[in-house]
Each structure stands twice: as C-alpha cells, then as structure tokens.
Amino acid sequence: MDQSIYRSHILICGGTGCVSSGCKEVRSSLEEELAERDLVNEIKVIETGCHGFCEKGPLMIVYPEGVFYCKVQPEDMEEVVEEHILKGKVVERLLYTDPTTGENIPSYQEIDFYKKQQRTALINCGYIDPEEIKEYIATGGYEAIGKALTEMTPQEVIDEVKESGLRGRGGGGFPTGLKWQFASDAEGDKKYVICNADEGDPGAFMDRSILEGDPHVLIEGMILAAYAVGADEGYVYVRAEYPLAIKRLRVALEQAEENGLLGENLFGTDFSFKLRIKEGAGAFVCGEETALMASIEGERGMPRPRPPFPAEKGLWGKPTNINNVETYANVPAIIKEGAEAYKQVGTEGSTGTKVFALTGKINNTGLAEVPMGITMREIIYDIGGGINEGKEFKAVQIGGPSGGCLPEDKLDLTIDYDSLLEVGAMMGSGGLVVMDEDTCMVDVARFFLDFTQSESCGKCTPCRIGTKQMLDILERITVGEGQEGDIELLERLAENIKSTSLCGLGQTAPNPVLSTLRYFRDEYEAHIYEQTCPAGACEELLGAYVIDGEACVGCTVCTEACPVDAIAGEAKEEHLIDEDACIACGACVDKCPVDAITQ
Amino acid sequence: MGTITVTIDGQQVEVDQQATLLDAANKVDIEIPTLCYHPDLTLHGSCRICVVEDAESGNLLASCATPVTDGMKIKTITDKVIEARKMNLELLLSDHPNDCMTCEADGACDLQELVYEYDVSEPSFGLMEEGKFEVKNENPFIEFDSNKCILCGKCVRVDNEVQCSGAIDFIERGFSSKVAVPFDQDLGADFSSCVFCGQCVEMCPTGALTYKPAKGQGREYELEKVETTCPYCGVGCQIELQVKDNKIVQVGSIYDEDHPNPVGETCVKGRFAYDFVDHPERLTKPLIKKDGEFEEVSWDEALDYTAQKLGKIKEEDGGEAIAGLTSARCSNEENYIFQKFMRGALGTNSVDHCARL
Numbered sequence: 015m016d017q018s019i020y021r022s023h024i025l026i027c028g029g030t031g032c033v034s035s036g037c038k039e040v041r042s043s044l045e046e047e048l049a050e051r052d053l054v055n056e057i058k059v060i061e062t063g064c065h066g067f068c069e070k071g072p073l074m075i076v077y078p079e080g081v082f083y084c085k086v087q088p089e090d091m092e093e094v095v096e097e098h099i100l101k102g103k104v105v106e107r108l109l110y111t112d113p114t115t116g117e118n119i120p121s122y123q124e125i126d127f128y129k130k131q132q133r134t135a136l137i138n139c140g141y142i143d144p145e146e147i148k149e150y151i152a153t154g155g156y157e158a159i160g161k162a163l164t165e166m167t168p169q170e171v172i173d174e175v176k177e178s179g180l181r182g183r184g185g186g187g188f189p190t191g192l193k194w195q196f197a198s199d200a201e202g203d204k205k206y207v208i209c210n211a212d213e214g215d216p217g218a219f220m221d222r223s224i225l226e227g228d229p230h231v232l233i234e235g236m237i238l239a240a241y242a243v244g245a246d247e248g249y250v251y252v253r254a255e256y257p258l259a260i261k262r263l264r265v266a267l268e269q270a271e272e273n274g275l276l277g278e279n280l281f282g283t284d285f286s287f288k289l290r291i292k293e294g295a296g297a298f299v300c301g302e303e304t305a306l307m308a309s310i311e312g313e314r315g316m317p318r319p320r321p322p323f324p325a326e327k328g329l330w331g332k333p334t335n336i337n338n339v340e341t342y343a344n345v346p347a348i349i350k351e352g353a354e355a356y357k358q359v360g361t362e363g364s365t366g367t368k369v370f371a372l373t374g375k376i377n378n379t380g381l382a383e384v385p386m387g388i389t390m391r392e393i394i395y396d397i398g399g400g401i402n403e404g405k406e407f408k409a410v411q412i413g414g415p416s417g418g419c420l421p422e423d424k425l426d427l428t429i430d431y432d433s434l435l436e437v438g439a440m441m442g443s444g445g446l447v448v449m450d451e452d453t454c455m456v457d458v459a460r461f462f463l464d465f466t467q468s469e470s471c472g473k474c475t476p477c478r479i480g481t482k483q484m485l486d487i488l489e490r491i492t493v494g495e496g497q498e499g500d501i502e503l504l505e506r507l508a509e510n511i512k513s514t515s516l517c518g519l520g521q522t523a524p525n526p527v528l529s530t531l532r533y534f535r536d537e538y539e540a541h542i543y544e545q546t547c548p549a550g551a552c553e554e555l556l557g558a559y560v561i562d563g564e565a566c567v568g569c570t571v572c573t574e575a576c577p578v579d580a581i582a583g584e585a586k587e588e589h590l591i592d593e594d595a596c597i598a599c600g601a602c603v604d605k606c607p608v609d610a611i612t613q
Numbered sequence: 614m615g616t617i618t619v620t621i622d623g624q625q626v627e628v629d630q631q632a633t634l635l636d637a638a639n640k641v642d643i644e645i646p647t648l649c650y651h652p653d654l655t656l657h658g659s660c661r662i663c664v665v666e667d668a669e670s671g672n673l674l675a676s677c678a679t680p681v682t683d684g685m686k687i688k689t690i691t692d693k694v695i696e697a698r699k700m701n702l703e704l705l706l707s708d709h710p711n712d713c714m715t716c717e718a719d720g721a722c723d724l725q726e727l728v729y730e731y732d733v734s735e736p737s738f739g740l741m742e743e744g745k746f747e748v749k750n751e752n753p754f755i756e757f758d759s760n761k762c763i764l765c766g767k768c769v770r771v772d773n774e775v776q777c778s779g780a781i782d783f784i785e786r787g788f789s790s791k792v793a794v795p796f797d798q799d800l801g802a803d804f805s806s807c808v809f810c811g812q813c814v815e816m817c818p819t820g821a822l823t824y825k826p827a828k829g830q831g832r833e834y835e836l837e838k839v840e841t842t843c844p845y846c847g848v849g850c851q852i853e854l855q856v857k858d859n860k861i862v863q864v865g866s867i868y869d870e871d872h873p874n875p876v877g878e879t880c881v882k883g884r885f886a887y888d889f890v891d892h893p894e895r896l897t898k899p900l901i902k903k904d905g906e907f908e909e910v911s912w913d914e915a916l917d918y919t920a921q922k923l924g925k926i927k928e929e930d931g932g933e934a935i936a937g938l939t940s941a942r943c944s945n946e947e948n949y950i951f952q953k954f955m956r957g958a959l960g961t962n963s964v965d966h967c968a969r970l
Contacts, residue, residue, distance in 0.1 A: 299786075467787050471790070473766075475662075478764065478787060478788060480704050510701070
C-alpha cells in the first residue's frame, strides 16, 4: 500500500449509479488535471462504493474539509483543482442546493438526505476504497473476527447475535441468531454458510451497494457465521448482472486470503474457512433459498419443499446457514460493539437499522439507511425530499413484488417487520417505490403480477397458472373489459395462491393485488363499473375530450395546439372537438387558458 | 428409528419419523388425491392437489411434502381443502385443451378423473382456447403434446432418476414453462438422448405423452391386461401387454419391488417391438426347401429331417464340424439346454449367441 502522506483525499463515488452517470470520465479528467499541476503526490484520488445519493451523481467529496460536490462533470475538474485544491475556495456551483431554502450546503452531513440516516451496514460505503483491504482494517475491520476467534466460543457468538435481536434483512425477518443456532445444533460432518446476494426486487440495490462499497464487511460477517455454526466452506451467490460487485468481491476475497483472513487455521486457531463466489444467471426465484441452493448444485433454480429447512438439510444435503448481504453486514458491528450497543438503535422487536432503496416519484432517489421505527413520512419527505414536481403523494410500495402498497394514512406508521405485516405489506429487501397522484393502482398491481408471472419458476400450479390468471384479469380491468365478479375472483384466487403455493415467491405474489384492493378498492370499481381510470393512467379508459361551450372564449389556442386538427371553430366563437379524430393527447387541455376542456 | 403419532381425520396413526402426511393417511386407507406424487420418484410437491388442513393453525399443507411431527392433527376433507383442490384443478384446466373426446388418455387420465370427482363443471377461468405449444411427434414411438402437460414432473424424474437418460427437463419460466429435450426439439432429434424406453409415457397422468403405435387402437377400459415376461433378453423384465381383440395395443409397466425391473423399466424393444406378433410374414410353421422352394411341413417331419442331417454330419465329419448359434431372445433355460445338446449330443464346443455379435 502506498504509504505517502497526502494533504487531501478526493473520494469519487464509484457505485453503479455514478458509473452510469459518468464518474469514470470524471476521475480521468481529475487525474489529468492533478498530473498537469504536479499534484499527484499531494492529492489522492479514491474511487469508493456507493454513497447513496444516486439522484445527484456523480458524487465527489473532498477531504479533509468534507466538501460534497454533486452532479460533477469531467469539464468541472479544472475548476475544482484550480479553485478548491490550489486556492482553497469551494466551488459553490457544484454544491448541493437545498430545494426549500435555496441555500448551498457544503457538507453532506448537513444535507437532509443524510441527516436522518444512521449507518451500520453502509458505514464504510462511499468512505473507503473497497479494493483496498487496509482501508477496511483501518476502520476497525476484521476486529470482530479476531475477537470472536480468540476470545469467544462459537456459542458465545451465536448468543451475542441472538441478544442483538438482529433479524433477516432479506425480507422474512427471521431472527438471525436463532437461525444460526439451528445450523449449529444440526448434526453433520460438513456444514456450509451461504450469502444470498441474488438481489432481485425491482428497484432494490442495497446488497449490490454493500458488495461494491464494502465487500470485506460481508466476508467478515460470513466468517463469523461460519465460526458460529461450524462451517468450513461458504458461497456468495451473486447475480451475474452485478459485474462490478463481483469484481470487487473477488478482489476482496484475494486480499483476505493473502492476509490470512480466509483459508487454513485463521488467527492461529483450528478454524479454517474457504469462501467462493457462485454467479447466478439472474432468475428472480433464485433468491428463494432452496432454489438458490439447487442453482449452486448445478440444477435448475427451482424451489424444493420445506421442511427440511436448510439448517438441517441444505446445500448438497448438508446443514447450511443462509443469510442475505445486509444481514451479514450487520454482524461485525454486533460482535465488535456488543449486542447491548446494537440494540440501542431501532425498536424492541426490530433492532438496528434498515437500508431502503428510494425510487419512483420522489425527489431524492437513492439508498438510505435509517433506524427501525422511523416513519414512512420521515423517509419519504425528510430524506426523500417529497414528491416529484409538487404532485400529491398517493401510495408507497414497500417490499418489492412480495410487498404491498400503503396509502397516505399509513405514512405515520413506524416501520418495523411486524407493523408492516399488520398493514398488508412486508419489509422485503427494503425497496420503496413512491407513487404520485398520476399512478393507477390497478396498473401497479398489474405491473407487479407481470413481474412475478414471468419470474415464476413454473413448478407449482397456483404460482405458474394462478399468477397468469390474475394478470389476465388485471389486464382486462385496465383496458376497460373488467366484469362484475372480477374483484371477488381476484380475492379468491389470491387466497388460493397464498395458501397453496410451494415457495415464498408464490405465497407472496398476490400481495400487491391484495393490498391495492384493501386500500384502493374504489379504483378497481371505477375501472370495472364506470370504465374510468381515476388516475388518468390507463390509456384505453381515457374518453374523448369535450369543450364546455359556455366557458370557451374562442381564443383558438386549442385549435393551434391540436396535432391532428380535430378542433374546429371560428375566433371568438365556441369551439368543437371531433371525437373520432381526437387522439386524447391532452395538448389542448394544457393550453386552454380558461380550463374549458374536460374529459 | 422412532415412531410418532399423528391424528388424521380423527384416527390416530403411528408412523415412522421420516414419514409424510400422505404416508400416514395411506396407512389408514384415507385417500388423498395426487398428481405429481409417485412413491418411486423423488419428492416434487408441485401440483398442490394433495393439500390437507392443519387443524391447529388452519394452514394448508401439501401432504406429499410435509413430514409428520408429533401430535399433529390433520383434516383431509374440509371446505377449505376442497376449495383449494378445486381451484387448483380449475387452474390446471384453464391451461389444458378441452379435447377429452378424442384424447388418447380418455379414461386413463388422472386430471380427468379428479375434475369429475370434484365436479369442476364450470371452471372459473375457462378452458385453453388454442394450443400454446407445437405437438412433437417426428419420431415413430412417442407423441409429446405439451399443451396437455400439467408439469407434474414425473416424466422428468423417471427419465433422470430411473432411466438416467437425462433426455428431458424443464425449460422456460412461468406460464411458458414446459418439459422438453435440448433446444426444444423432438424426442428423436439429434441432440436428444432419449432412448424411447417409454417410462415417461407410463408416468404421465394426462395425455401429454402417448404411444404413437397405440393411437386410435383402443381406450384404456377396452384393453385386457396380460402380465408377462419380456421375450427380448435374459433380464426377464415383467411387462403388461394391453390387448384388444387379441392384438397388442401397447406395452405397459408394472411397478413391483420384487420384479427385476421394480420401477417398470424396460427398453425400446420390450416397449415397442411387438409388431412381429401379428406380422403376416411371421413364420409359424416349419419350412423345408424341396426342389428349390420352401414348403410347409409338420413339426415331426422337420425335426426328423434335422436330426437325420445333423446325425449324418456327425457320422461323416465328427461333431466338431457342427456349430450352433442361439438367440438372446431365448430364456436362460432354453440357452442352457441348447449348449448342453450341442456339447453332449452332438459333441461340439462351437456354441455362440447373437448378443455377442
């Protein structure tokens, strides 16, 4: 490792979001500028993992001042080097501007998006160089495994995790310590630990960000689990669509091996652990643990009946502990700081923090790690900056395709595993899709069913055919062909799919339909009985436009706006729309100065 | 291994710890319908027809896939169970052609039987209107109509676990899932490793996999079942000839652990090569060539003729001048007698067998 002392570190976010918005070019440009001014030995440029505020990427932070620049472009680098690095003057125009006060905020800790966050799993993301093990160690990394191996018995590790109250972050919320206990108690000469990094919920990318931004925290968490349950071999099952995550994880594995943190006789003890990567081919169902294990074994990724649970009979029939990335990423902190400290954050039943991926019609999209027990309102309005373009909030979809849509009156619900289940949603992996007034809830349900149907493995009857039937009914409703009895049929079908499907994918697939029926039933009814889409989103249900003759002032603005010449009328006289010619584009409505046109 | 006690429909049953709810029910003759379950194959748990209700939680459990736990109380017939089975049948029907009238499996179709039993006369989701998949029948033996397939996976399992051909597996996802050979070709295609043992057809609960030579030859209920030993080799596979009007329509499997082929295994010959039985060119009487032409003769004349000729060769040139070739289609006993006759009566060790060629 480079031992030189630099007067400044410049962190460039190298998460997938910022890579897409051009951080690589920014980095090259910055390095050129630094080289030109002979500053290479003074200023160190570090590419980090995801910083979370993807909306504003590419992101850059200049230390020691901690100045946060957003939406930086290659051509900005000359100014950054010239003004900030050489003259010590902050480049105001690249700072984050608070949308309400209009003030520029130089330090990211002061930005609303970050203020309410509390980071455990993401603590190093965006802060260290993920491809440099010493940076992880410098932040206290691998201390937990040192402590566990030299001072704790495996049972003590399990007890500490149990005491912490940590629950599975992949969706189910099963107590992690208890899961480890099962795998530890299971008899077997060979055991495995697996990390489920087959993150597949649309819009969720927290696991990818941890892998990209802090791969060693996952490795350390897995070593702790292996030590606790008595495993000597592990797999990280990560989807092949995450090339950057795989690359960084591979580098991290090599470095951990070189440094004696993976391999034989760790820390001079009898404990040995081998960890390898298994790339998945991107089937959503492979996030289901039994399908995931079938896939590692080289079989088609199809779920197997449970019980037996993996803890008893898992990979190749051996006792196996399987957790997701974020769960493992919480473990080193628990062992290092102790369960007591960990429990201070969150609620009694759901301790610690949870990472949410904010997407949809929200101002600040990105990743936010918040304490359990925070309200949805705080996440959406304080961190997420509210709804795009000043529109009204309508619903938030939480938990991906297995989750549910919650309406406005649930915004003050404190978020934890159990409260979400009570209202018909679930934590899932923590994807939050925010929807505004223009979103049709029937269409949302249709979207998710379309997803689960095409991702169903096709094994069991209710999931393979039942989700297809639900999708057909929903499609029918959104094009105005809904029939009386469709809602009841959807409900019966949903109940059947939930209670008779083989795996979690099918058992939760009807949730988007059930939750929208629960909170937005009137929208379904409007589609079926009145042939209208209250949100104005379902194209087939948009009727022709008409001009209110009394209100029309004959200004001719609409005639000029109409792209198909469907409006006729002399100046200062009432105008008329030819219904057959009208394509319902709405251009006239937007232009009419007296709001005389309605649908 | 210990046993545990569970209660099924009020009856207490003591079963092995490894048993499933289905095993426990079978033990006390409580019938639970299944489509994907077969005792000789690994557990699949896909059809969800065998659901039963846990009396404590009210949850539905797939009885074929749920291990018993001590003190469990199960109800196999409740409104909830019937409703779930019925709806899963309705779902299967919605993705199944409505052609029982002409289907080869009519009368031998598990789906048809259950639909009748559960009175699914007005399926909520209708019936399949047009086929989703092309029927594969480019080979002489097996017709594969994926439209009729309910994806129970029995064919895939018997192919991979019993026959070990690895010829078929599931492809695609969701509603497009189907069973296929590589590249979704015909079973007889170049890339296919199908050996036409026919075990998949035997396992198929519907008319998705059917025997081509049997097409239109008779309904299941018209066929007389004759258990016999396959005549082709010394293994002695037990097979079931299914006969109509004294003609073999098809060859079925028998599942009996005491048989040399306990899971109904047989090869392509045992399964399909029976047309010689009624073939017009089959020799049923001995022939002797007289004046350059074959002539039908009596068995006595034929045997006398053969004995006389063999005797003459032995007398003039010694037994070593004679060689004998027997057939793999004879039984072990017949082959034993043959070599004994050749060595003992004719005095030659030149005895061979067609399977060595």
